[in-house]
Amino acid sequence: MKKNILIVDDEKSICTFLALALEDEYEVYTADSPEQAYELLEKEKVSLVILDLMLGEASGMDVLREIKAKDADIAVIMMTAYGDIKTSVEAIKQGAFHYLSKPVDIDELQHYIRQALEMQHLSRRVESLSAALEELEQRTYYGDIVGKSEPMQKIYQLIEKVKDIDTSVIITGESGTGKELVARAIHHDGARRNENFVSINCAAIPEGLLEEEFFGHAKGTFTGAIADKKGKLELADHGTLFLDEIGDMPLALQGKLLRVLQEKEMMPVGGVEYKKIDVRVICATNRNLMAMVQEGTFRQDLYYRLHVVNIHVPPLKERKQDIPDLCETILARLGKEMKRPAATLTPEAERFLLEYNYPGNVRELINILEYACIVCTDGKIDIKDFPGEMLGNQRINAAMAGGMPIEGSIVPEELTPAEAVNRYLSGMAIKDVERLLIENALMKNPQSKRAAAKELGISDRSLFYKIQEYGL
Numbered sequence: 001m002k003k004n005i006l007i008v009d010d011e012k013s014i015c016t017f018l019a020l021a022l023e024d025e026y027e028v029y030t031a032d033s034p035e036q037a038y039e040l041l042e043k044e045k046v047s048l049v050i051l052d053l054m055l056g057e058a059s060g061m062d063v064l065r066e067i068k069a070k071d072a073d074i075a076v077i078m079m080t081a082y083g084d085i086k087t088s089v090e091a092i093k094q095g096a097f098h099y100l101s102k103p104v105d106i107d108e109l110q111h112y113i114r115q116a117l118e119m120q121h122l123s124r125r126v127e128s129l130s131a132a133l134e135e136l137e138q139r140t141y142y143g144d145i146v147g148k149s150e151p152m153q154k155i156y157q158l159i160e161k162v163k164d165i166d167t168s169v170i171i172t173g174e175s176g177t178g179k180e181l182v183a184r185a186i187h188h189d190g191a192r193r194n195e196n197f198v199s200i201n202c203a204a205i206p207e208g209l210l211e212e213e214f215f216g217h218a219k220g221t222f223t224g225a226i227a228d229k230k231g232k233l234e235l236a237d238h239g240t241l242f243l244d245e246i247g248d249m250p251l252a253l254q255g256k257l258l259r260v261l262q263e264k265e266m267m268p269v270g271g272v273e274y275k276k277i278d279v280r281v282i283c284a285t286n287r288n289l290m291a292m293v294q295e296g297t298f299r300q301d302l303y304y305r306l307h308v309v310n311i312h313v314p315p316l317k318e319r320k321q322d323i324p325d326l327c328e329t330i331l332a333r334l335g336k337e338m339k340r341p342a343a344t345l346t347p348e349a350e351r352f353l354l355e356y357n358y359p360g361n362v363r364e365l366i367n368i369l370e371y372a373c374i375v376c377t378d379g380k381i382d383i384k385d386f387p388g389e390m391l392g393n394q395r396i397n398a399a400m401a402g403g404m405p406i407e408g409s410i411v412p413e414e415l416t417p418a419e420a421v422n423r424y425l426s427g428m429a430i431k432d433v434e435r436l437l438i439e440n441a442l443m444k445n446p447q448s449k450r451a452a453a454k455e456l457g458i459s460d461r462s463l464f465y466k467i468q469e470y471g472l
Contacts, residue, residue, distance in 0.1 A: 221270025
């Protein structure tokens with residue numbers, strides 16, 4: 001397709017001469033006044049303008065500035081019978097690609113036209129690639145971490161700063177936000193990437209077994225110990241040890257961990273000599289460690305040893321603009337795992353996911369989409385394909401807030417919260433409602449089960465039993 005070129009000169013004979021010389025290669029338009037030139041530029045997509053410096057009483061420099069103000073991408077070649085160095089320099093400063101003296105040599109003009117259009121093409125290509133690269137980098141910087149919201153960009157920047165140095169990092173955030181993904185990103189993109197990444201959940205291992213899990217044991221330490229066994233620390237030597245839920249580590253073990261970090265040595269349970277150890281420790285917690293220090297349940301010296309750089313992962317409800325990208329990534333992975341095309345969301349289902357509060361964060365979103373992929377038909381996920389407890393939780397939140405139920409109708413102003421709950425939870429079993437109310441109270445009081453129990457009007461012990469009963 002031919003490029004459009006506009007020739008602007010108050011001498012019509014020059015316009016005609018140049019048009020005849022260029023029309024075999026380009027689509028040529030002519031104008032003998034600034035007004036006519038502006039009118040043509042509004043109607044046609046022009047790639048290059050050949051512009052005379054003197055247009056009767058008008059100045060070509062003024063026209064040049066106007067053209068560049070309207071579209072900086074248009075290339076402009078100036079020409080004049082009154083050329084001087086000062087004027088040509090000023091034209092280039094104002095954005096002209098080149099400056100030619102009259103009478104114009106056609107071969108020279110064609111050379112600069114081709115050069116200007118090639119430069120224009122390369123500039124557009126660079127801008128396009130830069131935009132694509134920026135979008136890709138904003139999508140995911142590290143492995144499975146997805147999100148281009150401002151909070152996630154700050155996390156990526158912190159990862160970049162700490163990945164190659166052995167400073168202590170503690171990752172905070174609610175359960176299910178992806179704290180381990182951040183730890184893995186630091187390891188796999190950092191200086192220790194070729195060594196082991198070893199993970200241990202301090203809350204998942206009984207207190208009596210946790211020390212052995214950390215340090216291993218020597219042969220003969222107890223009945224059945226027929227050989228030396230390496231602990232997590234030794235397995236992570238020269239690599240990274242990730243301590244999830246560090247706030248659940250017993251006080252006695254906290255002191256031993258502090259010694260490992262300070263002395264860089266460890267002794268297996270039942271051992272007789274220390275072993276040198278080179279481990280980077282990254283911790284994560286959903287608890288307030290400083291409050292635990294004040295309560296005496298977490299060592300202050302260990303807190304300051306670990307809390308050098310804090311990376312806080314926000315809950316999903318605070319970065320909802322990432323939900324569409326997260327859904328796309330999760331559905332693509334689920335499709336591969338299930339050996340079927342990736343499922344897609346209806347607009348209503350996507351809108352519902354954007355409005356949901358996610359007490360379980362990204363982990364809950366993954367479970368919701370996995371369930372929906374299993375029960376949906378024809379690979380289309382609609383609201384009806386989401387788990388019933390999720391729909392009920394959304395009803396409770398909407399009713400108690402006096403807001404929008406999932407059907408989209410507004411809760412009448414004259415309804416009390418109790419009446420709204422009754423209206424929008426009709427048909428649900430009592431146990432399901434009870435569980436959702438407990439989940440709602442725990443979500444509103446993540447740091448204090450006592451406050452949740454008080455809100456529910458039950459004792460701490462009753463809440464504990466209900467949590468056990470419903471597996472919360």
